[in-house]
Amino acid sequence: MDPLPLPPPPPYTPTPLKQTKPSPLYQIILSKQARKQQNSTPESVIRSSKLRSRDQPILRHPRKTNPIVWFGAILCLIFSLLLIFFGIATLVIFLSVKPRLPVFDTPAASLSVIYFDSPEFLNGDITFVANFSNPNRKLSVRYEYLYIELYFLESPIATQVLQPFSQRPGDVRLITVHLLSSLVYLPPHLALELQKQEQKNRVIYNIKGSFKVKVKLGLLQYSYWLHGNCQIEMTSPPTGVLITHSCRTKR
Numbered sequence: 001m002d003p004l005p006l007p008p009p010p011p012y013t014p015t016p017l018k019q020t021k022p023s024p025l026y027q028i029i030l031s032k033q034a035r036k037q038q039n040s041t042p043e044s045v046i047r048s049s050k051l052r053s054r055d056q057p058i059l060r061h062p063r064k065t066n067p068i069v070w071f072g073a074i075l076c077l078i079f080s081l082l083l084i085f086f087g088i089a090t091l092v093i094f095l096s097v098k099p100r101l102p103v104f105d106t107p108a109a110s111l112s113v114i115y116f117d118s119p120e121f122l123n124g125d126i127t128f129v130a131n132f133s134n135p136n137r138k139l140s141v142r143y144e145y146l147y148i149e150l151y152f153l154e155s156p157i158a159t160q161v162l163q164p165f166s167q168r169p170g171d172v173r174l175i176t177v178h179l180l181s182s183l184v185y186l187p188p189h190l191a192l193e194l195q196k197q198e199q200k201n202r203v204i205y206n207i208k209g210s211f212k213v214k215v216k217l218g219l220l221q222y223s224y225w226l227h228g229n230c231q232i233e234m235t236s237p238p239t240g241v242l243i244t245h246s247c248r249t250k251r
Helices: 024-055 067-097 188-199
Strands: 103-118 121-133 140-152 155-162 165-167 172-185 203-217 220-234 240-250
Touching (some): 103 203, 103 220, 121 140, 155 172
Antiparallel strands (some): 103 121, 121 172, 140 155, 140 165, 140 203, 203 220
């Protein structure tokens, strides 16, 4: 006997899913995240636009230089070239000419009077020959100012200003200088020392000169101060003569 067939299974009908309503706390979190995304999106766009603007070169039309600026630059260039040219020319001239300083000397002197009106006031009379020589072969010099001082040790006892004059290359000029001392104060120790030297028949004086010299070479000229210092030793007055002397000249 055959078994009876099984009845067919009932048809499958899917059950609908229940839609759950989100809780209020979850809705708040979602709204905050949405706001952050909305706020972050413009900042990123702004940053990317800034980076693009930096990377892209800004093309500007070149401006024309003002003609006054060109004119000033050309003048500065010409002036600089002239300075360089004259500097090189002056250096070459000085190296070829080899300028030397004029020389001051006192080859002769006579002492007529040493007299003390009181223990500290001196009266004196001295005459000497000032020798000015120009050792340069191509340079002319002019003495624009000449000031002579007579010293006993460190104290000045007479002064005189000489007249200006000029000298050609290799020229020598002798000038007689007469110096008088009238009631010149000397400190007691210096007055005593001068009296001792007069008694020993050996009187020592110092002659100092300050000269303003101008040198000429064609169109070029410059000035400087020259200082001469001579120590002279003479016999006692009234017939004092020069025994020895030593001079030096420097700038």
